[in-house]
Amino acid sequence: MDFSQLPKNFFLTLFQYTKNVHSDQYPAVDPTREDMNLTGKVVIITGASRGLGATAFAPAFAKAGVRGLVLIATNSKALKKVEQDINKINSEIKTLIIPTDISDGQAVASAFDKVQATFGYADILINNAGINSDGEGVLISQADEETWWRQFEVNGKGTFLVTRSFINQLPTRDAPATIINLTTGAAWKGNPMAPGYSISKLVAQQLIPAVAAVHPNITAVALHPGLLDTDMLPQSMRHFDRETPELVGGLAVWLSHPHAHFLSGKVIASQWDVDDLLARKLEIQGGNDLTVDLVGKFGPGQFS
Structure with a gap:
């Protein structure tokens, strides 16, 4: 797809839901604010x-003063580097590194055994792990079946396995908790050049309303981070305005407080202003905004 003729702020405004939008951290989502503190949380x-x-x-929650951080990924050496960076921010935080393939059910169960042994339980889950094997673009007719399916193993099954274990490790059925699943705008609208990635991320996104509907104690939100300078961003997308990690991390901390519970079951974008979202709280709670739905006219009344 040729994006070269589109304005640099195209993706910032394409799904604009709030009057104010952001590409960088702003005061309301600054994790160092006293009212954003998450002391005691894991x-x-x-x-x-x-x-x-x-x-x-990792940096945002470290700045918010959490009690513990559990770092899960397959690369243990890279996890140790992240742990060192966390200690530079806040040396009082206890970290637990667990090299894990989240698509392996036994490995996930073992990881949560370690969480329980170290912390008792965790309060907040960030389902950030994901892969994009579609790269710069691949048509369904040309996709390799194993490469295609691996995205579902990680982005779909893996997110489900971790979410299930997280819910089951909570100390009581009414214990307050937060689950944030990373999604993408391509999951909302689809992307014919990255069908495996966009559809598999829709699985992670749609786990959120499934959790929210039956677990009122959990704030479950799907988060589209925007365009960021990571190795998953295709070269063809790099000329657009990009969001900063600080914006996304600060928003995750903001979502981990009770004031964000009205967004449970919803999907949001990191660029949206949180004060503007709060101003539309009743509207969001009372309708189908920020959900995936089927558009059309339905019911026999349309034919009378």
């Missing part, structure tokens, strides 16, 4: 060895 971050896991979520 956070699990998957895909923590690189990308947003390493540059956005």
Whole structure:
């Protein structure tokens, strides 16, 4: 696809839902603010060895003063580097590194045994791990079946396995918790040049309303981070305005507080202003905004 003729802010405004939008961290989502403190909380971050896991979520929760950070990814050496960076931010945080393939059910169960042994339980889950094997673009007719399916193994099955274990490790059925699943705008609208990635991320996105509907104690939100300078961003997309890791990480901290519970079951974008979202709280709670739905006229009344 040729994006070269589109304005640099095209993706910032394409799905604009709030009057104000942001590409960088702003005061309301600054994790160092006193009212953003998460003292005593334990956070699990998957895909923590690189990308947003390493540059956005781990630093933000460290700045918010959490009690513990559980770092999950397959690359143990890279996880140790992230752990060192966390210690530079806040040496009082206890970290737990668990090299894990989240698409392996036994490995995920073992990881949560370690979480329980170290912390008792975790309060916040960031389902950040994901892969994009479509690269710069691949048509369905040309896709390799094993490469295609591996995206579903990680982005879909893996996110499900971690989410299930997280819910089951909570100390009580009404214990407050937060689950944030990373999604993409391509999951909302589809992308014919990256069908495996966009559809598999829709699985992770649609787990959110499934959780929210039956677990009122959990704030479950799907988060589209925007365009960021990671190794998953195709070269063809790099001329567009990009969001910073600090914006995405700060928003995740903001979502981990009770004030964000009205967004449970919804999908949001990191660029949207949180004060503007709060101003539309009743509208969001009372309708189908920020959900995936089928568009059309339905019911026998349309034929009378």
